[in-house]
Amino acid sequence: MLEVELLRAGYGPVEVVCGVSLRVGTGETVALVGSNGAGKSTLLRAVAGLVPLIGGTISFEGQRLDGLPPHRRLEMGLGYVPEGHPVFPFMTVQENLELGAMAPRARAHRRRNLDRVMELFPVLGRRRRALAGTLSGGEQRMLAIARGLVGEPRLLLLDEPSFGLAPLVLARIYRCLAEVGPSGVGLLLAEQHVARALSLARRGYVLSQGRVVLEGGSEELLGHPQVRRAYLGL
Amino acid sequence: MGKLQATLVFTEALINGVLVGGVYALVGTGMALVFGVMRFINLCHGELVMVGMYLGWGLFTVAGVDPCLSALICLPPLFWAGRGLYRLVVRPLERSREQSQVLLTLGLGLVLSNAALLIFSGDYLAVYTAYSDLVLKAGPLRVSVPYLLAFALACVFTLGVWAWLFLTAAGRSIRATAQHREAALAAGIDTGRVSSLTFGLGTALAGAAGCLLLPVYYLHPGIGGLLTGKAFVVVVLGGMGSCVGAALGGLLLGAAESLGAVYLSAAWKDAIGLLAFLLVLVLRPSGLVGRSRV
Numbered sequence: 051m052l053e054v055e056l057l058r059a060g061y062g063p064v065e066v067v068c069g070v071s072l073r074v075g076t077g078e079t080v081a082l083v084g085s086n087g088a089g090k091s092t093l094l095r096a097v098a099g100l101v102p103l104i105g106g107t108i109s110f111e112g113q114r115l116d117g118l119p120p121h122r123r124l125e126m127g128l129g130y131v132p133e134g135h136p137v138f139p140f141m142t143v144q145e146n147l148e149l150g151a152m153a154p155r156a157r158a159h160r161r162r163n164l165d166r167v168m169e170l171f172p173v174l175g176r177r178r179r180a181l182a183g184t185l186s187g188g189e190q191r192m193l194a195i196a197r198g199l200v201g202e203p204r205l206l207l208l209d210e211p212s213f214g215l216a217p218l219v220l221a222r223i224y225r226c227l228a229e230v231g232p233s234g235v236g237l238l239l240a241e242q243h244v245a246r247a248l249s250l251a252r253r254g255y256v257l258s259q260g261r262v263v264l265e266g267g268s269e270e271l272l273g274h275p276q277v278r279r280a281y282l283g284l
Numbered sequence: 285m286g287k288l289q290a291t292l293v294f295t296e297a298l299i300n301g302v303l304v305g306g307v308y309a310l311v312g313t314g315m316a317l318v319f320g321v322m323r324f325i326n327l328c329h330g331e332l333v334m335v336g337m338y339l340g341w342g343l344f345t346v347a348g349v350d351p352c353l354s355a356l357i358c359l360p361p362l363f364w365a366g367r368g369l370y371r372l373v374v375r376p377l378e379r380s381r382e383q384s385q386v387l388l389t390l391g392l393g394l395v396l397s398n399a400a401l402l403i404f405s406g407d408y409l410a411v412y413t414a415y416s417d418l419v420l421k422a423g424p425l426r427v428s429v430p431y432l433l434a435f436a437l438a439c440v441f442t443l444g445v446w447a448w449l450f451l452t453a454a455g456r457s458i459r460a461t462a463q464h465r466e467a468a469l470a471a472g473i474d475t476g477r478v479s480s481l482t483f484g485l486g487t488a489l490a491g492a493a494g495c496l497l498l499p500v501y502y503l504h505p506g507i508g509g510l511l512t513g514k515a516f517v518v519v520v521l522g523g524m525g526s527c528v529g530a531a532l533g534g535l536l537l538g539a540a541e542s543l544g545a546v547y548l549s550a551a552w553k554d555a556i557g558l559l560a561f562l563l564v565l566v567l568r569p570s571g572l573v574g575r576s577r578v
């Protein structure tokens with residue numbers, strides 16, 4: 051579904067992602083792990099169209115994405131949830147979700163998708179009239195993911211869904227993500243939390259200093275001595 | 285001066301200040317919107333107000349159109365002029381550092397005021413309508429009718445913009461972009477189009493405010509810089525990028541200037557605003573209504 055070939059991207063003259071190739075199959079959950087500053091976010095931003103490419107190609111469902119603005123990529127079914135708390139703080143939960151479902155692609159299924167994410171994250175349904183800025187960090191993260199999902203994506207790029215969350219909240223978000231996969235939505239999950247990400251995904255890529263240094267099945271990666279030493283502290 | 289007399293002077297100064305402040309609020313709202321979405325201070329905002337003033341003056345002088353009507357008439361052409369300006373000169377600098385955009389708008393302002401100097405010379409111009417000298421008497425209080433009219437229309441425009449921001453899809457995408465640009469991009473909002481819309485809207489509001497300022501200020505090519513300064517003060521008073529804040533900031537600046545002119549010295553009028561500005565920056569650095577945006 052998504053094919054990235056020798057992608058290079060960065061900020062101004064600084065190249066942060068230096069020739070990464072990866073693929074995500076239809077409905078597949080894939081982890082992209084690596085430590086702080088490895089270039090995971092930059093890679094996702096490039097795929098979503100937020101930073102320009104220096105080189106390489108990106109294809110989605112057989113179509114080249116070069117130069118397409120983010121909203122056109124979303125219209126093709128490529129969704130993106132930025133890192134941090136990417137919500138509209140002075141709008142209600144409901145308004146946040148409706149904005150996510152405004153694109154022509156999503157509008158047709160708006161009702162059904164809104165109901166579905168409220169079911170997936172019941173707290174959002176309870177707090178639908180609250181301003182997003184008043185939600186807790188974990189709830190804001192859920193809202194951002196939910197807004198990504200109501201955009202009716204075929205593949206969702208998720209940047210660090212676990213970052214900065216208490217273990218219980220983190221576990222809850224991951225349980226929800228585990229329900230998203232089987233519904234046919236592909237996930238590309240950028241994570242520092244290597245063990246978590248690899249336990250959800252079937253396959254993974256390990257990124258270091260802008261390059262893929264390892265790739266393979268999750269079990270294989272979790273057992274790899276380099277991963278165990280560098281990321282799992284074993 | 286008797287006690288009653290003193291109260292009267294104070295009340296009239298306050299009322300006049302608030303009336304002018306209503307128009308300042310409209311000027312500030314345009315700048316706050318542009319800042320909220322694009323994250324740079326538009327230093328030619330006052331010159332755009334000046335363009336509106338010349339348009340209103342021209343329409344009145346050539347065709348006898350009332351400035352209040354001109355405020356409406358000049359909305360569409362200035363909206364499109366603003367969008368054109370954005371496309372041609374602001375957008376190409378979008379990916380560069382923000383200082384370059386600020387400098388660009390400073391340059392644009394110079395071009396506009398010098399163009400005005402070239403076309404209209406440096407003369408002070410004014411618009412005298414049938415009601416220019418009309419005064420409304422409420423007991424011992426006297427309120428200028430043109431001021432009252434300018435205030436009422438400025439309120440209508442300001443509230444109209446708020447309604448538009450909150451009730452329409454385009455308005456919501458502007459608010460979303462101002463609140464979290466990356467999230468807006470992720471939600472499929474075409475932020476390039478939003479920026480263009482916002483700059484157009486800001487320009488149109490500046491122009492409308494210019495027409496409404498005709499009864500208050502003499503028109504001359506140097507007025508743009510002065511108004512940019514006032515708009516900036518209004519926006520900062522209101523807490524950078526907040527529309528409600530800009531409205532409050534406008535009223536406050538108007539009142540402070542008017543009271544200052546009465547109690548300190550008329551020559552100090554423009555400095556009073558800056559003083560209020562410094563005071564707020566020291567006491568409440570986040571502005572009157574905090575950081576809340578659009």
Ligand SMILES: Nc1ncnc2c1ncn2[C@@H]1O[C@H](COP(=O)(O)OP(=O)(O)OP(=O)(O)O)[C@@H](O)[C@H]1O
Pocket residue numbers: 061066084085086087088089090091092093133210242
């Ligand atoms: N907006 C930016 N401008 C310039 N450099 C940036 C920008 N964002 C990130 N960088 C740099 O790019 C490099 C990679 O950052 P990136 O955010 O892609 O890493 P990451 O793997 O997502 O890290 P983290 O786990 O901290 O999120 C870092 O060295 C960072 O300093």
Ligand SMILES: [Mg+2]
Pocket residue numbers: 090091092133209210
């Ligand atoms: Mg990151």
